[in-house]
Amino acid sequence: MRPEVAVSVVGLGKSYRVGRRGYRPNTMTEASLERLRHPLRRVGYEHFRALEDVSFDIEWGQAVGIVGRNGAGKSTLLKILTRITAPTDGRVELAGRMGSLLEVGTGFHGELTGRENIFLSGALLGMRRKEIQRQFDAIVDFSGVEKFLDTPVKRYSSGMYVRLAFAVAAHLETEILAIDEVLAVGDAEFQAKSLAKMRDVAKNGRTVLYVSHQVQTVTALCTSAIYLDSGRIGYHGSVDGALERYRASYASFAAEQSDAARRPGSGELRATAVRLTDEAVEPAEDKVLEIDIAANPEMVGTYYVSCHINDANGVVVVQCDSRNVGRWLDPREPQRATLTIRALWLKPGRYSVDVFVCKTGVLDGWQGAAVFDVLPVSPYPTLAGDEALGRGVVLSDFSYSSEVREVGE
Amino acid sequence: MSAGSGAPAPRSSQHTVIVPPGRFALPRPRELWEAREVLYRFGIRDVVLRYRQTVIGVAWVLIQPLAAAGIFSIVFGQVADLSSQGVPYFAFTYVGMLAWNLFSGVVSRSAPSLVSNQALVSKVFFPRMLVPLGTVASVLLDFVVALMLAVVLLIGYGINPGWPVLLLPVWVLLIVMVATGIGLVASALQVRYRDVGYFLPWAVQIMLFASPVAYSVAEVPERLQRLFSLNPLTWYLEEFRYSLLAQPAPPVWQIVASVVLAVVVLFGGSVAFQSWERDFADVI
Numbered sequence: 001m002r003p004e005v006a007v008s009v010v011g012l013g014k015s016y017r018v019g020r021r022g023y024r025p026n027t028m029t030e031a032s033l034e035r036l037r038h039p040l041r042r043v044g045y046e047h048f049r050a051l052e053d054v055s056f057d058i059e060w061g062q063a064v065g066i067v068g069r070n071g072a073g074k075s076t077l078l079k080i081l082t083r084i085t086a087p088t089d090g091r092v093e094l095a096g097r098m099g100s101l102l103e104v105g106t107g108f109h110g111e112l113t114g115r116e117n118i119f120l121s122g123a124l125l126g127m128r129r130k131e132i133q134r135q136f137d138a139i140v141d142f143s144g145v146e147k148f149l150d151t152p153v154k155r156y157s158s159g160m161y162v163r164l165a166f167a168v169a170a171h172l173e174t175e176i177l178a179i180d181e182v183l184a185v186g187d188a189e190f191q192a193k194s195l196a197k198m199r200d201v202a203k204n205g206r207t208v209l210y211v212s213h214q215v216q217t218v219t220a221l222c223t224s225a226i227y228l229d230s231g232r233i234g235y236h237g238s239v240d241g242a243l244e245r246y247r248a249s250y251a252s253f254a255a256e257q258s259d260a261a262r263r264p265g266s267g268e269l270r271a272t273a274v275r276l277t278d279e280a281v282e283p284a285e286d287k288v289l290e291i292d293i294a295a296n297p298e299m300v301g302t303y304y305v306s307c308h309i310n311d312a313n314g315v316v317v318v319q320c321d322s323r324n325v326g327r328w329l330d331p332r333e334p335q336r337a338t339l340t341i342r343a344l345w346l347k348p349g350r351y352s353v354d355v356f357v358c359k360t361g362v363l364d365g366w367q368g369a370a371v372f373d374v375l376p377v378s379p380y381p382t383l384a385g386d387e388a389l390g391r392g393v394v395l396s397d398f399s400y401s402s403e404v405r406e407v408g409e
Numbered sequence: 410m411s412a413g414s415g416a417p418a419p420r421s422s423q424h425t426v427i428v429p430p431g432r433f434a435l436p437r438p439r440e441l442w443e444a445r446e447v448l449y450r451f452g453i454r455d456v457v458l459r460y461r462q463t464v465i466g467v468a469w470v471l472i473q474p475l476a477a478a479g480i481f482s483i484v485f486g487q488v489a490d491l492s493s494q495g496v497p498y499f500a501f502t503y504v505g506m507l508a509w510n511l512f513s514g515v516v517s518r519s520a521p522s523l524v525s526n527q528a529l530v531s532k533v534f535f536p537r538m539l540v541p542l543g544t545v546a547s548v549l550l551d552f553v554v555a556l557m558l559a560v561v562l563l564i565g566y567g568i569n570p571g572w573p574v575l576l577l578p579v580w581v582l583l584i585v586m587v588a589t590g591i592g593l594v595a596s597a598l599q600v601r602y603r604d605v606g607y608f609l610p611w612a613v614q615i616m617l618f619a620s621p622v623a624y625s626v627a628e629v630p631e632r633l634q635r636l637f638s639l640n641p642l643t644w645y646l647e648e649f650r651y652s653l654l655a656q657p658a659p660p661v662w663q664i665v666a667s668v669v670l671a672v673v674v675l676f677g678g679s680v681a682f683q684s685w686e687r688d689f690a691d692v693i
Contacts, residue, residue, distance in 0.1 A: 016691065029604070079690065080427065081427075082533075082534050083425075083427060083534040084531065084532070084533065084534050084690045085687070085690040085691055086427075086429060086430045086687035086688070087427065087428070087429050088429055089429055090428075090429075091426065091427070091428050092425075092426070092427035092428075093424070093425070093426050093427075094423075094424070094425040094426075094427070095424055096423060096424075097423050098425065100533060100534065102532045102533065103528075103532045106528075106529065106532055106533045107529055107533070109454060109458070111457075111458050111461055112454060112457065112458075116453070116454070116457065119450055119453075120450040120451075120453075120454055123444075123446040123447045123449070123450045124447055124450075124529065124533050124535060125533065126444075126535070127446075128446060129446050152461075
């Protein structure tokens with residue numbers, strides 16, 4: 001391994017054993033009963049490859065984002081690198097101490113006081129006692145709970161709990177740090193503080209691996225990125241390159257999903273077509289979606305439809321569930337459901353629609369069923385430039401009014 | 410945002426290689442030593458949790474063996490009218506309970522430990538062995554408290570154990586080793602098969618009556634003597650009474666066997682545990 005390399009991964013693979021038809025004995029009795037019933041059958045397992053032939057090198061001082069769709073193997077990769085789970089093939093070399101932040105509040109116990117939890121959680125995260133003692137004041141300071149240090153954390157508000165938990169994690173000083181989207185906690189001020197803290201980590205020549213769905217955070221934190229596609233490396237290089245592949249994956253995924261047989265869900269009922277009456281709308285216009293659903297004469301009861309509108313980064317902007325408006329459909333007849341979204345001002349950009357047909361479980365889950373564009377025009381009465389539009393996830397129908405205030409003497 | 414290209418590589422204090430696990434794995438002492446702080450914190454946690462929000466706290470540790478010894482002396486000493494080799498029956502059973510609680514405490518607290526710490530096992534890496542090992546501390550603390558009461562009892566009854574008392578730490582160590590070995594295997598098995606959680610407490614309960622805790626081996630009928638002397642718990646109980654109650658020393662073969670067994674069980678338990686460890690996060 002070259003000296004400038006902090007993490008070296010060669011031919012890494014991980015398969016999970018999936019039982020036949022989801023069967024997996026949980027007790028010895030079950031296991032031996034199954035044996036008795038089929039004495040000659042070899043226990044056949046299906047294997048699910050979560051990671052396949054993954055190789056990469058990461059140099060010191062890099063902050064690497066790991067992006068990919070759900071189930072692409074991001075978390076599995078992180079769990080192998082942090083030794084929580086073992087690989088099936090391949091080899092990983094770490095040239096330093098690896099710390100992992102896969103959840104907020106590792107090892108926290110409600111009955112223990114804040115002080116006791118700092119030491120327990122710190123130790124579990126891999127800090128030595130001297131390190132914790134040295135950092136103790138900084139941790140307490142960062143969390144802002146000094147008044148409650150000797151109170152059991154079960155009496156903390158959830159905000160205090162999370163702040164203390166993150167503060168311990170943020171002061172972990174291992175040479176390599178693996179982080180799984182734990183940043184999205186606390187109020188806005190605390191999030192900004194956490195983000196700044198994470199950014200500092202890579203500056204000291206340490207190495208950060210960061211798994212996220214949040215494109216904004218990856219752009220803000222990372223110097224390079226890896227795009228994972230069904231367990232394989234799809235791209236390793238610049239952040240922009242990886243994010244481009246990540247976004248493009250939504251399009252190719254949509255094509256694949258139009259084949260009903262490959263979609264998740266029980267399949268008792270399938271949506272046959274989903275279209276927008278207008279595929280390019282202005283931000284403030286109504287968005288009208290038509291969903292055709294086949295009939296199944298054997299089904300009893302009624303079902304409902306739920307549509308998710310996602311932005312280009314995969315963030316679900318809104319969920320429109322027909323249960324919310326009391327609309328249930330009859331499965332014995334083919335149906336055309338029309339969804340009209342009013343009073344949602346979307347920002348310009350490309351959006352995708354996930355359609356779920358459900359009864360007690362999901363009958364049909366069609367992700368990326370339709371795509372539409374919101375045109376780059378401002379819905380606001382006055383043009384104020386990009387700076388006045390850039391922040392936020394959606395736009396909104398707002399107004400200001402003002403009056404001259406009498407200043408009392 | 411550049412992180413400063415060519416940033417100096419931090420001094421690597423450690424170089425780790427991760428490869429697929431083999432069939433058998435030996436415990437890694439260096440790794441355990443590195444993570445000793447975790448063991449210490451687990452110990453503290455268990456001790457603190459046991460006594461926080463209880464009214465009489467530590468007294469529970471004394472009440473349990475006292476009550477058990479009291480009941481046993483009434484049932485076995487009075488009702489069944491068994492002899493206790495010239496020692497007051499109460500002291501005789503109390504010392505038996507002392508050894509027994511050490512054994513059963515370690516086994517029954519370590520066995521469910523991995524399952525009850527599921528969140529940790531699937532979210533952070535540290536040598537998993539520390540979870541069951543961490544339970545030993547709180548049992549030892551209970552033992553020390555109960556032992557102090559035993560000293561008071563011995564003085565009260567005017568029993569002078571003599572020099573053999575110096576061997577007591579050895580017997581304590583042996584019992585802890587055996588119990589820990591069993592606990593390691595049981596906790597690892599319980600990750601995969603929850604049956605262990607039902608079987609083990611029941612087995613421990615039965616062993617309490619199948620071992621000479623509340624009665625003396627001398628009271629066992631001749632034809633069952635051989636069976637009893639093959640029960641390893643008999644060896645450890647006899648050793649305890651030898652050291653605390655001025656009883657005759659157990660036969661040499663039993664002492665040798667008890668040492669060999671402790672080493673074998675602990676070693677076997679930790680190898681089994683270590684070999685299964687890498688799968689825990691996937692099946693727990």
